[in-house]
Amino acid sequence: MSVATFRRAVAALALLLPATAVADDAVPGPGPVQALRCGKLFDSRGGRMLGPHTVLVRDGRIESVSSGRAEVAGAAEIDLGAHVCLPGWTDLHVHLGSESSPQSYSEGFRLDPVDFAFRAVGYAEKTLMAGFTSVRDLGGEVAPHLRDAINQGLVKGPRIFAAGKSIATTGGHADPTNGYNSMLSHLMGPPGPTEGVINSVEDARQAVRQRYKDGSDVIKITATGGVLSYARSGDAPQFMTDEIRAIVETANDYGYRVAAHAHGTEGMKRAVEGGVTSIEHGTHMSDEVMRLMKQHGTWYVPTIYAGRFVADKAKEDGYFPEIVRPKAATIGAQIQGTFARAYKAGVPIAFGTDMGVGPHGDNAREFLYMVEAGMPAAEALQAATVRAAEVLGVDDQGVIEAGRRADIIALAADPLEDIEAVLDVRFVMKDGEVFRAPAAR
CATH class of the missing domain: 2.30.40.10 (Urease, subunit C, domain 1)
Structure with a gap:
């Protein structure tokens, strides 16, 4: 979807929204x-x-x-x-272009990009009104355009640090053709670095440069399998270390930081050794990985909310495809326990929810889960403020x-x-x- 198409869509929607759609009462004017x-x-x-x-x-x-x-x-x-x-709080892991539902897996075939853009406008406003003045959107082509629309004052929403399309390997967690039948796969052809799918060091560098061309603010890789992708493995490593290192080195050339989705131990080790800024989810994080993260100064963004949400939804018949359901039941339920161990071990932790898996606007519930797992309330609040700013590499928020x-x-x-x-x-x-x-x- 082009920037022009998205801007026309959000501008049209903005005309339909009342000026104080969510405010509790009359909002004071800004004044000098x-x-x-x-x-x-x-x-x-x-x-x-x-x-x-x-x-x-x-x-x-x-x-x-x-x-x-x-x-x-x-x-x-x-x-x-x-x-x-x-x-104002920062959520370091959101997906404003989508929200989980039993229809999620079919909507990609039925809806147009503009449909997702219109939805994203509402999700962004809910997030802002919940107290999150900044977010890092880790994967979704809508996010860079939504960022620009918010910056231009067309719609209400948080400040967005957008990854755009996540970088994956063939068949990996962010391969956009996972689950397609053979006819569709044949018609579309194998995705490559332009679509964020790589299989070599050369591809890795090209994929980062494409994200730069697309206007991304941060790079996201899927270092292991994932819970909700249409594939069997949720934790197998999906990059070689030299590929990750090539992504990080190229990202550094453009001033980018790299976030790594990772559930499995080996994939996390490769990501940390490859130089990523943060590990997202970290379900099967071992003591060795924790030591490596402290040694390298790698941040942990746990997303407890998403883990609990998918584990609960896995109990509902029909919510997830059957290939996804066992991953959601086993992996999701473990994240809060991993967070508790990582906190006790002294791994640097910052706030993130993976919202879009759960309903946007409910981001603050992550604080409750962090405190429930043993982190003092003050440190949980720091994770979403001063610590989150450190992860982003900014010093003005x-x-x-x-x-x-x-x-x-x-x-x-x-x-x-x-x-x-x-x-x-x-x-x-x-x-x-x-x-x-x-x-x-």
Whole structure:
């Protein structure tokens, strides 16, 4: 789908949406200067909750952060005195172009790219209103175009770091022709680096360069089999180490970081040794892999939500194809336990859900699962703020500090006292623009 086609689609949809479709009440105008009066403020660097603060926002940036109620002449005040302010969250693993359902496997044959684009607009807005001001979209051709539409103000959504098409090997987790019959396969021909499918070091370099040409922000590889792909193995390694290393080296030339989907141990070892930035899912992560990750500084993005979701849906007849169902039942159920072991071992962890597997907008439930598995609430919140910014390689978000982006959210209660407070987001600001505000008291 061309950029022009996508933009026409989202612009048409934007005309049909009311200006305050999701906001709780009238949203304050941006004004030249905004003063947020926070009842509490989460210090994401220190992992601690502070008392009342005033956050001054000008031109989309945080100008100052003061304890108590600082007087600011001429500022438009936003009363969050009964709320807890935090940096906007980042979900490092989403797929905004889709959402799991029993029809998912047939829709690719029945729907056009524009159909998925229209759906993605709604998914993006739900994600933003849930408190996620940034996401890393790890696989989907819609995402780069959706990113551009959001940046142009055509639709509402989080800041998107888009991978575009994931890079796979023939028959691998992101081979787009998996499950096609012989006639379709013959008509379409074998996919190659342009379609994100490689089988050599040369292909690997070409695939990264194609992602650059397509406007990606990050590179995603599928280092092992996957749960939901139409294939038997969910954990077999699917790249050779030299292929991964070629992807990483070429990605570095363009300033890209590389995220590796991986469930099996051998595939993870190859990915870590090949130099990837993060391991996604990591189901069968061994003690050896954990040691390697700490040695190489490789991040772990666990996606507990997705594991629990697919394990539950595997119990339902007809939700998944029969070739997928046993993988969903066995692999999905293990991720939370792997997370608990990795946390205890000191593996660096950042926040990601694999949303699109589950329903968009429910991303914050991952916090509950992280805390349930043994991570303190403060560290779970850091994983989605300052730690996520480290994974992205950016230094202007994830903290409420002078000079940083004005990405600020507010909750009705203190999540350090009750982690379920993350499910009740009352205020959302991204780049100084208010998208959601609490009802006037």
